[in-house]
Amino acid sequence: MNLPLCYFGNPILREKAKPVTTFDTELEKLGNDMIATMREEAGIGLAGPQIGKSLRIFTMEVPPEMDEDEKGQPHNPGLESPLVVVNPEIEIVGDDEEEMEEGCLSIPEVRGKVTRPFAIKLRYQNVKGEEKALALQGLAARCVQHETDHLNGVLFIDYLSSVKKMSIKGKLKRIKQNYG
Ligand SMILES: [Zn+2]
Numbered sequence: 001m002n003l004p005l006c007y008f009g010n011p012i013l014r015e016k017a018k019p020v021t022t023f024d025t026e027l028e029k030l031g032n033d034m035i036a037t038m039r040e041e042a043g044i045g046l047a048g049p050q051i052g053k054s055l056r057i058f059t060m061e062v063p064p065e066m067d068e069d070e071k072g073q074p075h076n077p078g079l080e081s082p083l084v085v086v087n088p089e090i091e092i093v094g095d096d097e098e099e100m101e102e103g104c105l106s107i108p109e110v111r112g113k114v115t116r117p118f119a120i121k122l123r124y125q126n127v128k129g130e131e132k133a134l135a136l137q138g139l140a141a142r143c144v145q146h147e148t149d150h151l152n153g154v155l156f157i158d159y160l161s162s163v164k165k166m167s168i169k170g171k172l173k174r175i176k177q178n179y180g
Pocket of ligand 1: 103104105106147150
């Protein structure tokens with residue numbers, strides 16, 4: 001089942017989402033519905049608040065061909081995909097950072113360059129409540145950081161330069177008016 005999206009201007013996107021404490025069939029269904037919605041909207045990640053659930057859950061599906069190093073080797077070989085992540089905890093690995101253009105399903109037609117750590121360790125629970133850990137780099141690591149930000153009420157536009165922020169002001173206003 002596809003779920004309706006929440007857009008910039010909706011206060012739920014600025015709330016700190018609550019930890020998931022109940023691991024039942026309802027949570028499993030939510031994960032499946034979020035995957036369906038993410039695919040329908042052609043996104044690579046979708047967080048709970050974006051579909052009106054202030055819960056610490058997100059889904060991710062990064063196409064491997066979008067996540068390779070300069071030599072064409074996959075950054076994250078064997079990564080389960082799509083992935084449902086519950087109660088994520090991120091640890092930054094190393095000092096490498098990378099700048100890359102990001103977008104967000106909740107902020108249509110706005111894109112901007114964001115600098116983020118290149119490699120992370122992700123601890124999380126799956127929909128059954130089992131503890132999991134993943135070492136990630138490249139686009140998947142970026143996606144996890146973007147989605148975990150959503151669970152803390154942070155949006156990628158918060159990282160943009162003040163000049164860039166000024167330049168997207170009109171677009172943000174239109175999103176608020178059209179989707180709010
Ligand atoms: Zn987003």
